[in-house]
Amino acid sequence: MESQxxxxxxxxEELVRCGQNVQAVASGREALDGGTDSDLVLLGLELSDLDGLEVCRVLRATRDTPVIAIGSHVSELDTVLALQAGADDYVARPYGFRELMARMEAVMRRAHACERTPEILERGPLSINVPKREVVFKGCVIKMTRKEFDLLLLLAMNPGTVVSREKILSQIWGGSWSRRTVDTHVSSIRSKLGDREWIVSIRGVGFMMAKI
Structure with missing residues (x-):
């Protein structure tokens, strides 16, 4: 969706030329009202009617479709805000079409990889319902953004094993973000769980979920 x-x-035009079936809308309201069967959403953040980040949050709360946010600013803050709103990736204009296609393919690969994981993953008091993307910790449902969920799931699938920042960036973000992006999301997950001991920092390497 693009308001411009x-x-x-x-x-x-470029996407259709590459064989994609495209539904283009001009406003955030149109995007929220349709597109429930889309495989991927390209979300221009400068919308004419609604705040783009809020549209992203609503999309993430109501459906599991991967979202790539497109903005006009190349900055860490804009990237972090988009990711925290639930976007799977962030691209700043001007961008190369081949780069965009590569990012779309990477996001779809990660989405399909999640589909091959067990439906319910349990680690002690932590329960992850993969199809519903629901996290329950010590009997309480924990709301998480898409990236937080994907990161927690990756760590939970490798308990007691150190997962490097490079591997996290590659599998969750396609390898194109700063190391601080990982740290920010780990900090947010710890805060939501209310227990810092569940995700252990391995200085200079990465993170590990405590083995139960």
């Missing part, structure tokens, strides 16, 4: 017609038309 010049970007929307050009992007749709």
């Amino acid at each position: 017609e010049e970007y929307r038309g050009a992007l749709k």
Whole structure:
């Protein structure tokens, strides 16, 4: 979805040329009202009617479709805000179309990888319902963004094993983000769980879920 017609038309033309089935909309409201069967959402954050980050949050809360946010600023803050709103990736204009296609393919690979994991993953008092993307810790449902969920799931699938920042960036973000992105999400997960001991920091290497 793009509110700027010049970007929307050009992007749709390129995607169709590459064999994609594209539904293009101009506003956040149109996006929220449709597109429930989409495989991927490209979300331009500068929308004419609604705040793009809020649209991203609603999309993440109501459906499990991967989202790539597109903005006009190349900054760590804009990237972090988009990821915290639930986006799977962030691209700043101007971008190369081949780069965008590569990011789309990476996001879809990660989404399909999650589909091959067990439906219910349990680690002591932690229960992860993968199809529902629901986290229950010590009997309480914990709300998480898509990236937080994916990161927690990756660590939970490798209990007692150190997962490097490089592997986390590669599998969760496609390897294109700063190391601070991982630290920010780990900190948020710890805060939501209310127990820092569950995710252990291995200085200079990465993170590990405590083995139960």
